[in-house]
Amino acid sequence: MTPNALTNTGPVVRVQDLRKSYGNFEAVRGISFSIAAGETFALLGPNGAGKSTTIEILEGYRGRDSGEVSVLGVDPHRGGLDWKARLGIVLQTSAETGNATVTEQLRHFAGFYPNPRDIDEVIDAAGLRGKARTRISKLSGGQRRRVDVALGIIGRPELLFLDEPTTGFDPEARHQFWDLIRTLKGEGTTILLTTHYLDEAAQLGDRAGIIAGGRLIEIGPIDELGGADARVPLVRWRDASGRPREQRTDSPARLVADLVAAADGAEPDELEIIRPSLEDVYLGLVRDDEAKIPATDVPTTAGLIQKEMRA
Amino acid sequence: MTTTSAARPRPTTTTVRVPGPGTTVRLGISRIRYETRLYFRSPDTLLFTFFFPFIMLGIFTAAFSAAGNIGGDDNGVGGVSVGAYYLPGMLAAGMLLSGVQNLAVDIAGEKSDGTLKRLGGTPLSPLSYFLGKIGQVFVTATLQAALLLLVARVLFSIELPSDPEKWATFAWVFVFGVITSAFVGIALSALPRSGKSATAVVAPIVLVLQFISGVYLQFTTLPDWMQNLASVFPLKWMAQGMRSVFLPDSFAAAEQNGAWDLVAVAVALGLWLVVGLVLSRVTFRWIRRDA
Numbered sequence: 001m002t003p004n005a006l007t008n009t010g011p012v013v014r015v016q017d018l019r020k021s022y023g024n025f026e027a028v029r030g031i032s033f034s035i036a037a038g039e040t041f042a043l044l045g046p047n048g049a050g051k052s053t054t055i056e057i058l059e060g061y062r063g064r065d066s067g068e069v070s071v072l073g074v075d076p077h078r079g080g081l082d083w084k085a086r087l088g089i090v091l092q093t094s095a096e097t098g099n100a101t102v103t104e105q106l107r108h109f110a111g112f113y114p115n116p117r118d119i120d121e122v123i124d125a126a127g128l129r130g131k132a133r134t135r136i137s138k139l140s141g142g143q144r145r146r147v148d149v150a151l152g153i154i155g156r157p158e159l160l161f162l163d164e165p166t167t168g169f170d171p172e173a174r175h176q177f178w179d180l181i182r183t184l185k186g187e188g189t190t191i192l193l194t195t196h197y198l199d200e201a202a203q204l205g206d207r208a209g210i211i212a213g214g215r216l217i218e219i220g221p222i223d224e225l226g227g228a229d230a231r232v233p234l235v236r237w238r239d240a241s242g243r244p245r246e247q248r249t250d251s252p253a254r255l256v257a258d259l260v261a262a263a264d265g266a267e268p269d270e271l272e273i274i275r276p277s278l279e280d281v282y283l284g285l286v287r288d289d290e291a292k293i294p295a296t297d298v299p300t301t302a303g304l305i306q307k308e309m310r311a
Numbered sequence: 312m313t314t315t316s317a318a319r320p321r322p323t324t325t326t327v328r329v330p331g332p333g334t335t336v337r338l339g340i341s342r343i344r345y346e347t348r349l350y351f352r353s354p355d356t357l358l359f360t361f362f363f364p365f366i367m368l369g370i371f372t373a374a375f376s377a378a379g380n381i382g383g384d385d386n387g388v389g390g391v392s393v394g395a396y397y398l399p400g401m402l403a404a405g406m407l408l409s410g411v412q413n414l415a416v417d418i419a420g421e422k423s424d425g426t427l428k429r430l431g432g433t434p435l436s437p438l439s440y441f442l443g444k445i446g447q448v449f450v451t452a453t454l455q456a457a458l459l460l461l462v463a464r465v466l467f468s469i470e471l472p473s474d475p476e477k478w479a480t481f482a483w484v485f486v487f488g489v490i491t492s493a494f495v496g497i498a499l500s501a502l503p504r505s506g507k508s509a510t511a512v513v514a515p516i517v518l519v520l521q522f523i524s525g526v527y528l529q530f531t532t533l534p535d536w537m538q539n540l541a542s543v544f545p546l547k548w549m550a551q552g553m554r555s556v557f558l559p560d561s562f563a564a565a566e567q568n569g570a571w572d573l574v575a576v577a578v579a580l581g582l583w584l585v586v587g588l589v590l591s592r593v594t595f596r597w598i599r600r601d602a
């Protein structure tokens with residue numbers, strides 16, 4: 001079975017003016033977005049911006065104060081077991097003691113779902129072949145995270161939630177993970193990803209939304225975030241008097257040629273041409289947003305964690 | 312959104328639209344196997360729940376045997392050996408530990424380490440989860456009791472009853488007591504604020520109950536007020552039921568009402584079963600309630 005991504009024309013996730021407060025603290029202040037079938041949507045933003053609250057509302061773990069939410073056509077607040085059978089959830093944290101082996105755990109969880117994936121295939125795809133008979137408690141942090149991901153996909157979900165899935169991975173494991181996610185995308189799985197690794201969002205995401213201070217400050221295709229201006233290449237050099245210079249231009253090659261010509265053919269010092277990465281664009285957007293908000297309004301991470309714990 | 316899930320052409324999900332009782336029971340049995348396997352892989356549980364009554368039986372027998380039989384006449388003739396006297400109490404303690412201590416600590420830990428949150432995101436019914444827990448308690452408590460009786464007979468040469476009627480009493484007190492303990496354990500798991508503090512919260516409660524309910528101290532020698540206090544809790548009744556099975560009928564006269572009072576045992580366990588069930592139902596959450 002493949003999820004019917006192509007025959008289903010409506011959005012898989014639809015969020016309209018979502019709001020959620022903890023006491024006096026407004027964690028989510030009116031967020032709207034939707035995710036089409038088969039799409040990978042990256043939700044980006046600083047810690048405490050409201051990402052986890054939003055994703056947990058979509059997963060059915062948290063209630064909301066107002067707004068409309070539909071996930072696979074169902075209000076998560078009323079989602080039953082048949083609805084959960086169509087989801088895969090990889091939570092941000094897991095600290096289970098893990099006295100079961102990798103294979104035992106996957107086989108046990110596979111039994112919960114009507115049409116699970118083959119256990120051996122998932123073990124191979126998650127790069128856990130060598131650890132299949134090892135107790136989860138004996139695995140390294142990165143290996144345990146792979147078990148989390150394996151448990152998230154064992155039920156062949158139509159919609160997969162990945163909340164910071166590659167934290168603690170080494171670079172090789174991260175690339176393996178990306179391959180796994182591309183395979184799932186190829187099968188038509190819709191994916192909601194949160195991550196602090198902007199290269200990961202750029203590698204996997206079709207579109208992204210950036211949340212800051214409980215609001216969606218930007219949304220769009222990954223390569224169009226921040227608008228065209230944010231992506232104008234930057235040329236940096238040190239001029240004849242030793243002063244650092246930089247200039248944004250759509251025609252960096254011409255600028256460099258002009259510099260060379262102006263210096264009678266001499267190499268400009270410390271010349272760089274920089275195309276802003278997603279990370280640069282993201283940091284620019286978040287900084288601009290913080291500058292707009294009065295300081296008292298910006299929640300600290302510690303404050304938010306306290307609030308989440310109380311919640 | 313306009314597309315409803317019912318409109319999706321998904322044959323596999325329409326056949327499992329509502330997971331039926333068959334699925335709930337099938338997954339419950341799968342949980343029992345899984346939970347029981349993990350129980351025997353946890354050294355803490357093995358020591359403080361499974362083998363604890365064995366250790367205590369050994370200590371009491373070694374410590375007090377020199378003082379002679381219990382319940383004999385003034386010349387020390389008759390009565391039963393120290394081991395035989397403590398066996399029913401240790402069986403009752405095993406039932407309490409397997410249910411209350413095991414589940415209260417286990418579930419509090421699962422709540423704080425994210426196990427429950429993960430399960431809550433899967434199509435596992437809470438009912439299957441509970442079947443797994445209660446089944447695990449039942450399987451492990453049965454193994455524990457069987458092993459305890461074997462050790463009593465073989466190592467401590469304690470005479471076991473031969474009357475089938477006694478064993479019938481044993482069966483219902485055991486089954487009833489273990490299931491009651493399991494529900495009380497699930498209810499009590501709501502009390503610890505974290506997995507780390509669970510043992511510190513649960514163990515003293517269970518320990519005090521064992522002292523006042525006649526597991527470690529001869530119940531009939533306890534002051535009246537302590538006996539009355541113990542009568543509020545289920546362990547006293549489990550121990551009394553077990554004494555009726557394993558001690559000679561002459562010991563019944565020393566009980567609170569001068570009789571084994573098995574009807575009162577059944578009523579007390581029944582009340583606690585209902586209390587445990589209701590509290591379990593009311594307090595259990597896959598995740599802590601949000602604000």
